Amino acid sequence: MRKSVSILVPVFNRRNYIAECIESALRQKYDKFEIVIVDNFSNDGTWEICQEYAHHDKRIRAIRNESNIGPVRNWLRCARESSGEYSKILFSDDLIDEYCLPKMIDNISEQVAFVYSSARLGGSMQATKMLFNLGKNLTMQTDEYLDLVVNWRAPVSPGAILLRRKDLIDSLESQIISKKKCDFLSHGAGPDVLIMLNTIKKYDFVKYIDEPLSYFRSHADSLTIANKNNTVFEGYTAAVLGYLESNNNNRMLTTFLARQWLKETLTNEHFTSISKFKRMYLENPMEIDSLDVLKLIPKILAKEGIRRLIKKLYF
Numbered sequence: 001m002r003k004s005v006s007i008l009v010p011v012f013n014r015r016n017y018i019a020e021c022i023e024s025a026l027r028q029k030y031d032k033f034e035i036v037i038v039d040n041f042s043n044d045g046t047w048e049i050c051q052e053y054a055h056h057d058k059r060i061r062a063i064r065n066e067s068n069i070g071p072v073r074n075w076l077r078c079a080r081e082s083s084g085e086y087s088k089i090l091f092s093d094d095l096i097d098e099y100c101l102p103k104m105i106d107n108i109s110e111q112v113a114f115v116y117s118s119a120r121l122g123g124s125m126q127a128t129k130m131l132f133n134l135g136k137n138l139t140m141q142t143d144e145y146l147d148l149v150v151n152w153r154a155p156v157s158p159g160a161i162l163l164r165r166k167d168l169i170d171s172l173e174s175q176i177i178s179k180k181k182c183d184f185l186s187h188g189a190g191p192d193v194l195i196m197l198n199t200i201k202k203y204d205f206v207k208y209i210d211e212p213l214s215y216f217r218s219h220a221d222s223l224t225i226a227n228k229n230n231t232v233f234e235g236y237t238a239a240v241l242g243y244l245e246s247n248n249n250n251r252m253l254t255t256f257l258a259r260q261w262l263k264e265t266l267t268n269e270h271f272t273s274i275s276k277f278k279r280m281y282l283e284n285p286m287e288i289d290s291l292d293v294l295k296l297i298p299k300i301l302a303k304e305g306i307r308r309l310i311k312k313l314y315f
Contacts, residue, residue, distance in 0.1 A: 002032040003105050006084030006165065010074040011092035012040035015049065017217065018092050022053050022060070025090055030101040035060045036082045041068040046092075071188040076172040079165060087165045089158045093217045095125055100213040104162040113142060113203035114163035114196065116155055117213040125215050132160065138208040142200040146249075149197065149240065150256045156193040156236055160214045163199055171198040178242035179283045182235050189235025197243050233263070241281045254288055257281075258296035 007025045011018055025035050037060065039047045047064055054062035063081055065074065079087055086105065090096055104115045118133040120126075132155055140148075148154035155161065158168075171194060176184050184190045200206060237260045244253040261277045274293050278285035 002030075003086055003108070004084040005030065005033040005086045005088055005101055005105060005162070006079075006082035007033055007035045007088045007090050007096075007101075008075070008078035008082060009035060009037040009090050009092055010040065010071065010078050011037060011042065011046055011050065012068065012071070012074070013042045013044045013046055014092040015042075015045045018046050018049050019053075021090060021092050021095060022050075024095040024098075026057065026059070027098040028096075028101045029098050030105070033059065033101060034082065034084060036078055037062045038074055038078045038081065039064040040071070040074045041065050070185045072172065072185045072191045075188070075191075076169065079168045079172065082165060085165060086162055087168045088162045089168075091157075091159050093219065093221075094159055095215040095217070097211075097213045097215075101162075103209055103211070103213060107207040107209060108162065111204045112139075112207050113145075113167070113200045113205065114161045115207040115209065116161040116196075117209040117211055119155070119160045119214040119216055120212045121216045122218055127215070127218075130212060131155070131216070132208075133212075134208055134210060137210050140206050140208065142203060142206060145200060145206040146197070146252060149193065150244075150252045151259070155196070157216075158192055158195045159216060161196065163195070167199045167202065168195060171195045174198055176239060176242065177246045178238040178281075180234065180238040180281050182231075182238045184235060184239070187231050187235060189232045190239030193236055194239050194243060197240070201247075230268075233260075238281060245282055245284070245287075250288065254292050255296060257288060258293045259300060261293065262297055262300060 009021060009025065022035065037050045039050055039062065041064065050062040054060040061081070065077070075089065086108065088101065104117070107115045119131045121129045121131050132153065145154060172191065176190060176194065182190060240256055241253065244256060257278065261274055264272055264277065274290045278288060278290065282288065
């Protein structure tokens with residue numbers, strides 16, 4: 001029996017991109033899916049475009065919030081309004097390959113937390129910059145996936161994954177544990193990666209497809225590109241460190257802390273000591289030895305090189 005999938009399209013002021021996004025969803029070579037669009041009170045004509053598509057295709061449901069409720073709450077409303085057993089988040093400036101749903105759904109199973117693929121990043125679907133590519137299809141244990149996240153080799157955005165609707169809702173409803181008080185709900189940097197991290201705790205495996213089934217558009221209005229006031233860095237850092245600390249994973253906590261401190265040191269005009277960095281982000285900074293963090297720095301630099309590292313740390 002075919003599994004039902006909901007393609008979730010949260011949108012706010014994406015008049016120039018939303019039509020192409022919806023078209024890519026409609027082209028799926030799969031016969032049991034719906035498209036749920038929730039417009040977050042756009043004021044640039046986006047809502048009118050969404051209404052037009054919904055009027056002409058019964059697979060589309062277009063809903064509008066009465067006010068802007070922020071990105072994370074809008075993702076959650078998308079999930080709650082959907083009816084599919086599985087969810088595929090498609091951000092309104094992104095695209096998916098026409099075989100995205102069938103290839104992902106064929107790889108999901110009872111013990112698999114979610115399926116994700118490599119992705120393209122750039123100005124067109126033919127962009128050559130590849131993200132998350134591991135060289136071959138993989139079934140990995142959840143700890144292996146977590147290691148990829150800590151080393152920035154797996155997606156921090158759910159735009160490249162397919163997961164169960166109930167897991168998406170559970171994760172988005174979960175409280176974010178973080179020493180550093182970031183305004184997570186206003187930008188979504190942090191809650192997005194926690195969708196995957198909260199979900200892997202319930203399962204044994206994660207599936208990876210070594211094909212670029214998603215396309216992330218690079219443009220000036222993208223949160224990651226704009227990264228105002230270092231919002232993306234702080235959000236991801238606080239969320240992942242909070243997750244690792246609350247789950248008592250000191251080995252990966254030390255590794256992630258080292259990489260994030262190194263990025264701060266290489267890209268910020270103001271030097272922050274490791275001790276201060278720990279105090280900023282950890283509830284119990286004394287649990288992690290600063291010397292253990294420092295010992296990892298030469299290994300990270302030797303393995304990746306400074307230029308490549310800076311490029312990777314800028315996402």
